[in-house]
Amino acid sequence: MLFLGMTVSGASAAASFVNATTNSTVTVPQEFSPEKKPGNEVRPQFIPAVLAGISIVVGSTELLAITVSLATLMTMGLYKVIEKYGGKVADIILRATGFKQLSEFSDGFLNAAGYSMSHPNVEVHLKKLWFIPLPIAEKVVIKDGSETIVEVKKSELDQVNDLFTPKEFGQLLGQAYLNGWDANKAKEFTEELYKETRTLPKFNGRYTSCGYWPPGKVKLFESDLRHIIRRHYEGKVYYGEPDATVFPKSITGKWLADVIKKAITSGEVNCGKTNPNGGKIALEVNTEIGRVRVILQRIGYKSYKVLTVYLLKSH
Structure with a gap:
């Protein structure tokens, strides 16, 4: 060389x-x-x-x-x-x-x-x-x-x-590095999460005390995935999420993708955090690091998108 x-x-x-x-x-x-x-x-x-x-x-x-x-x-x-x-x-x-x-x-x-x-x-x-x-x-x-x-x-x-874009990805990993991330692991997290969420399982529908949620296809759009990745790198908890906390840096993109899929197929509906008028349903699953909430947004009578996902505070 x-x-x-x-x-x-x-x-x-x-x-x-x-x-x-x-x-x-x-x-x-x-x-x-x-x-x-x-x-x-x-x-x-x-x-x-x-x-x-x-x-x-x-x-x-x-x-x-x-x-x-x-x-x-x-x-x-x-x-x-x-x-x-x-x-x-x-x-x-x-x-x-x-x-x-x-x-x-x-x-x-x-x-x-x-x-x-x-x-x-x-x-x-x-x-x-x-x-x-x-x-x-x-x-x-x-x-x-x-x-x-x-x-x-x-x-x-x-x-x-x-x-x-290449420059945006560089800036994102640079910020993750400043926040204490191993930049290569942050890169791998993004690559895995993107790859593993291109196809998501169908939501089978739910009859709940907070309304009927019909079955439908589920997508994770790029704009919402960018939000999920950025909040993970930056360790952000947003207004209106008082019971949320940040995921540990040790989780992989594949692990989070699997949790999202599990919530879609068998997650428990939390009616207290569900907004029927806004078309948002909160699905929760237990994991080895705690309870995780996935928010789905209806975008049609029989279709949904993943809006966000976060770890819940332990009580």
């Missing part, structure tokens, strides 16, 4: 680094200047006020020249320049090679958590397609000194793309 190191300080540093390493200079349109001028500023994507090291990890020496010239620009977020002058074709290429998504994820994470790190460093791991000598950004590893804080692959960003 070949390691190339640099420190983010601006476009001129990137150009000189590339020039010294590969004997070929990154060509930037003459009208672009790294100097700050009103209306003509290209802002680096990586933590503008935090100095971070960037390492390019290359698996093939034949890719060295194109890797340094392209990857250095990408990791600094200067793909904005390429987009501006390359148009839609450049944007498609940058997305296909993964540079754009991984750069935006790193930007989001470091903007959220970079200030809390003593020696932030970003490793961009590259590989090549077997049929053409084109570098593909496979993953990015964010470290504090030698300690790995979070590692994410381009394929993982693609998996949760319907939930969060």
Whole structure:
């Protein structure tokens, strides 16, 4: 493996680094200047006020020249320049090679958590397609000194793309890290919960003292899943939930998905927390960590959505 190191300080540093390493200079349109001028500023994507090291990890020496010239620009977020002058074709290429998504994820994470790190460093791991000598950004590893804080692959960003943009996901995990999470475990929680809740069991209906609830299909929409994930990472309890508390960080996304499914199929209706006029039914199940409440919202005569889920305080 070949390691190339640099420190983010601006476009001129990137150009000189590339020039010294590969004997070929990154060509930037003459009208672009790294100097700050009103209306003509290209802002680096990586933590503008935090100095971070960037390492390019290359698996093939034949890719060295194109890797340094392209990857250095990408990791600094200067793909904005390429987009501006390359148009839609450049944007498609940058997305296909993964540079754009991984750069935006790193930007989001470091903007959220970079200030809390003593020696932030970003490793961009590259590989090549077997049929053409084109570098593909496979993953990015964010470290504090030698300690790995979070590692994410381009394929993982693609998996949760319907939930969060790469930058939003980076910001979310950065905030989770600041709240005491292991950022990699937080990432896995989101991936698992999203995967395991794409298909939910049918609600079989209930005859209760607080009304009749007909059977129907149940969905967990992306907007509500984002809410569930954020409240878990942030440890939030909302107004109107006086008996709620936060889940421990040790639960997995699959565990929570299984609890939601169990509540839908066999949960006990709590009429005291059910709102028939608002179309909300509270279903509760006992688990090894305590009682969990799942709120379903009617969105049609025979369909529901998962509104939220939370752990109840022990009495």
